[in-house]
Amino acid sequence: MVNRKKIRLRNGDILDVEEYHDGNYGSPGKTRRKKEKPTKEQVRLINQRNKAKRCRWRLLQYFNEGDLFITWTYEVRNRPPNMEGALKDFRAAIGKIRKVYRGLVVQLYWIRNIERGTKGAWHIHLVIKQTPEGDTAAIVTKAWTKGGTYVAEIRHSKFTGDDMEQLADYLTKDEHTAEPRKDGTPGKPRIAESSYNTSRNMPLPEPKEDKLLRWKPEVKPPKGYYIARIHEGINPVTGFLYRSYTLIKLKTQERKKPLNRVRRC
Template identity: 30%
Template sequence: MLYEDKQYISDKYIEHETHCIFDYGAKGLKRLSKKKATPLQIQKQNHWNKVKNCRRTIQLNFSEGDLWCTFAYRKGTRKDMREFTRDIRRFTNLLRVEYQKQGKDLKWIRRLEIGKRGGLHAHFILNKADTKLISDTWRKAVKDSGRAHFEVIDDEDGYNGLAEYICKEPTEEIQGQMTFLVPEDKKKLCSISTSRNLVRPEAVRKQISAWKIARILTGKEEIIPTEGYSIEQDTVRIGFNKFTHLPYIRYREKIITDSCDCRPQKCEQIARTQIICPETQIKNQISKAGTEIIKKAKGILGSIKDIWRR
């Protein structure tokens, strides 16, 4: 039985998703009765996939120092979705021209929203530029333009918080404001748009033996970080799929920079002993699999031995 490690590589991060590449369930366990996924389960799964894809897209195309921008209309201004999208399109086109004048390519990720009081506004992630230039372009493009708010983004959590905010589901108050909109306009306020020149996340696939997975699950072997990277402990997820009973491993690695507070000789010792960088290990260590997980892992290991003997 082979396992596949899908790696999503960006400048600072490597995200790992390890799972069995076959579709059948674990040997020796009874087949569960088929159950149709509930709408809530489908919604949660789609939202989780949406956040993952957005986070990885941000990691590939943006970095610290780029901008998180909010553009709104003047207080008291109310426009329909047709006028709103037309204003945003005009602003984006003018801003692209201004970037080109400075020898840059405009990159953006956008989310349109409606506020608790019905005010339409837009959130953008933009590659670095002069904030005065951007706000002047907003006022030039939109007649009833209001404030333009800017924040510098950081990658403290691998842009996960930023991705979750962009992909967030409307609250009950926001859904109340959306009741007056047609379904097509509601969809626009729940979707994400991006510029066409963004690099899209693609997985690098590597095969891993079942023996290695079994040793990690039983605690006999630790996950070894890629050379020059450290494993972020709070991203490690080890468990079993509740439908197939097959194990999975998910975690994220971050590149070790000069700002690492560990001494060079200690980093060399870490590489020799295959221990994770103390920058994160001091805070947390990979938790041992629970009693139930170990029991299941031993069962899988036994089935692997049976297959090997045959």
């Protein structure tokens, strides 16, 4: 038997799906594999994946490609002594922004990650909802007085893909994140500590669960949707096949979009 978990975002315009076995791949004549207790490292990886997944869901539900990706940096003389000082600086800046948004028709949605680098520098990555007037860049620049403000629309940033996965992974980096070197070998982490959080006004719908009789060899999108993201592999904890993918509804004026990428783990 195959479990399927599906979450509907943007009133069904986006479907995010997970499929995984609850037995030994559904193969006849084989005994069910004994479930092993996950290690601490496996638990950490699962928690990190879940954090990135929920970040991606919020990006898909509440943000568009025209919304902004902000980086706030610190002048050396303004660097906070610790994370509590950085959190205080962020709360002061977002408080100023919140006052401006209260007079607008758009809600203030934000996702941020405060990061201290291994060499002592601090910065804050922030995704924020654009105002109808398009003046959010000026608002966030005025609110931040500790250093520089760097602004890009999500669609013009280095994060590509309608599925928002690259951006979600970037926003949820922590001290364990190590980008691969050019030769493919793992590099050293560049973050000493981080603090991830979101605004409280971004609830997510509950995923719906059902059962499939068998594992389908490939995903066929329903009519009117395209596959924006797909990952397939073996769950390192259970040892069973799993698959996750994102379906996005085609706009009436668009031709079918190509698959962004397939990752097999």
